[in-house]
Amino acid sequence: MTDISHQLHHDSQLHGSALNVTPTSSEHSFDWSAEEYKNFSSEIQLLKHEYHKSTLFSDDALVKLLDNYPRTWLQCYTMGTNPENHNEWTPVHIADSSGAEIMQALQKGRIWINAVNIDKYDKQYGKLIEEMYTKISTNCPHIQNLRNAFNALLISSPGIQVYYHLDTDPNMLWHIRGVKKFWVYPAQDKRFTPQNYIEEIIAQERHENMPYHSWYDDHAYKVSLEEGQAVSWPQHSPHRVENVTVNVSLTSSYESTESRKLVGVHGANYYFLKKLGIKNRPTNTQGVFPAIKAFSYYVCNKLSLLKKGSRTSTYVSDIQVDANSDTGLSKLDNASRTAFSYIDE
Numbered sequence: 001m002t003d004i005s006h007q008l009h010h011d012s013q014l015h016g017s018a019l020n021v022t023p024t025s026s027e028h029s030f031d032w033s034a035e036e037y038k039n040f041s042s043e044i045q046l047l048k049h050e051y052h053k054s055t056l057f058s059d060d061a062l063v064k065l066l067d068n069y070p071r072t073w074l075q076c077y078t079m080g081t082n083p084e085n086h087n088e089w090t091p092v093h094i095a096d097s098s099g100a101e102i103m104q105a106l107q108k109g110r111i112w113i114n115a116v117n118i119d120k121y122d123k124q125y126g127k128l129i130e131e132m133y134t135k136i137s138t139n140c141p142h143i144q145n146l147r148n149a150f151n152a153l154l155i156s157s158p159g160i161q162v163y164y165h166l167d168t169d170p171n172m173l174w175h176i177r178g179v180k181k182f183w184v185y186p187a188q189d190k191r192f193t194p195q196n197y198i199e200e201i202i203a204q205e206r207h208e209n210m211p212y213h214s215w216y217d218d219h220a221y222k223v224s225l226e227e228g229q230a231v232s233w234p235q236h237s238p239h240r241v242e243n244v245t246v247n248v249s250l251t252s253s254y255e256s257t258e259s260r261k262l263v264g265v266h267g268a269n270y271y272f273l274k275k276l277g278i279k280n281r282p283t284n285t286q287g288v289f290p291a292i293k294a295f296s297y298y299v300c301n302k303l304s305l306l307k308k309g310s311r312t313s314t315y316v317s318d319i320q321v322d323a324n325s326d327t328g329l330s331k332l333d334n335a336s337r338t339a340f341s342y343i344d345e
């Protein structure tokens with residue numbers, strides 16, 4: 001795969017606007033109630049926004065975006081139909097396809113595309129997200145030092161699923177187009193998140209997907225998401241998705257004093273307490289001991305004393321996006337690492 005030359009070509013476009021569309025980030029935003037801001041981060045909430053009206057997410061803009069997007073930042077996967085079998089999550093080569101080909105294949109296939117770092121790729125998306133988080137931060141004084149951390153544009157086929165999983169930082173989903181079914185499960189509940197899983201996800205020993213059973217749905221918040229709606233949830237709430245139509249969504253995450261502490265406590269549990277043989281490792285974040293645990297984790301992490309896991313094994317694939325195929329995908333003669341596996345290199 002010619003990821004290096006692709007990358008050099010695309011890196012030259014990262015500074016400034018790569019899209020020839022009118023900036024609309026200040027035109028379209030959201031208007032939440034005082035109650036909604038107050039409950040942000042502590043409750044599952046269905047919220048409203050207007051970002052779907054922005055030309056940044058029109059069909060033309062998406063085709064241009066996919067044409068030029070750095071291939072190391074353009075992730076593509078396919079998957080099976082059983083939500084309990086997350087091992088069928090499979091990487092797909094996408095680097096050699098144009099924006100139009102990708103959109104064509106997407107209509108026919110079972111394809112999930114994750115354009116990571118959308119804010120860094122183009123300043124118009126960056127401005128939209130910066131204003132989004134300035135507004136949230138200003139109106140949420142209960143969250144200390146809130147700052148946007150990571151953003152990605154998700155474009156996906158009808159009928160696909162995103163398996164039951166958990167993200168390290170607190171995040172949310174801004175739905176732009178299409179209809180998708182979305183489930184959010186209780187956070188920090190060992191029935192739904194085994195302790196070793198959350199720790200190993202933070203230590204990058206495993207991907208975010210976790211074991212799932214259909215009875216979990218009896219305890220979930222479920223919504224059929226439509227354009228102009230957003231869902232937010234407490235940090236470490238597992239969630240999953242089933243698409244009805246073609247979908248476009250924006251996912252964004254943030255960090256805060258509280259969120260970093262929770263990650264630090266789990267990190268310390270994994271690297272320090274588990275190694276001491278402690279089975280029921282405390283996950284509370286209040287008080288002196290949790291503060292020492294989190295502080296120790298971040299200091300050791302900063303000094304590169306903690307061995308991070310390797311997750312590259314799921315990046316090798318012999319499947320590619322193919323607009324000429326009935327399934328939107330076709331098989332390659334040989335398996336190789338996808339261009340997006342080189343993101344950290």
Ligand SMILES: [Fe+2]
Nearest residue numbers: 165166167239
């Ligand atoms: Fe997620």
